[in-house]
Amino acid sequence: MPKLWTDTVGEHRRAVREAAVDATARLVAEHGLASVTMSQIAAEAGIGRATLYKYFPDIEAVLIAWHERQVSAHLDQLAHIADQPGSPGQRLEACLHGYARMIRGRPHGADISALLHRGEHVEQAHELLTELLAGLLAQAARSGDVRDDVTPAELAAYCVHALGAAAEMHSEAALRRLVTVTCAGLRSPR
Template sequence: MPKLWDDTIEAHRQAVRDATLDATAALVVERGVTGVTMSEVAKRTGLGRATLYKYFPDVETILLAWHERQVGNHLYRLSSIRDQTGRLDAVLEAYAVICSEHPKIDLDASLHRADDVAKARRHLTDYLAQLLAEDVAAGRVRNDVPPKELAAYCVHALAAAGVAPSKAAVRRLVAVTLAGLRSPVPEQGESEAGAGSMTGSSVDDRGR
């Protein structure tokens, strides 16, 4: 098969896949996970049901594929910000903004394959743990808690941005989360030489 033809088919498949994931996500926001059917997804994407079934066997599979795509997009966005700024606080602020922009879809409670959902989310936690480990080594983040636990703390804390009433509230949430990453204040008589501090956060400067 000629490469041009092969590339055209692959592009078509990707377009159908993206349209299906987008339509399903929109339906979930409107009706909830249990209110989505393959018939409605096919209608929203302009596909016949038989064609849709060639790509996905059921709604659950579509939702898992959508979630994996979301996590991948978020990781790419966060990685780009880290590369551009070199600052953990900028990455966490960006993640909070992502949470505030995208309505939370609780797949764990609705799908039978919760392990698959958790696996995709662990990619995000693992990435943040790597960044935190670098900042721990540099003395910018507390070293009395393992980086992976700190990463889980950040992910769960910043998820609250999804219900924040304003951008100012999101910024305050990020500031509180960053405060939890700083080294605890030494008790009286202890040396403060080892106490790390976060890099200056634009979040702290705004919203005051």
């Protein structure tokens, strides 16, 4: 039973918390979402099971923490892509392509909502992503690169779901085609 103490308590708690989330990430990657248990997480993190309950009230909380870390990293990456110079249309396409690449081969990534009873956090993450895209879409609509007969929010929902197909795409070329098709849906009809 390792105690893994650092010098200060606050730092220690942060370290243990992170170790638990790391362990969760490993277990999810290896055995899938549904089969992860508190017992496994505690064992994998090298702490007692009861101790884990001092950090998280239940598995949902651990999974939410893991998901939040995953999502915020992705959102940061996307925000960085969106901040690159270029026309609104170019930046939008770059963002969509980046998102598709994140999704590829990760069929579980977004389906946590099915496991979590109260999916507040998942919904919030979804909203942040949607807002980011909606902002880009609104800009692109103003510059004429994107249709304006549908609200940016609805277009963003369309984009996120359409690019979810990236999970099934087996090649980089297929992924490109998916982004192309998705972007075609965004263009103004004439």
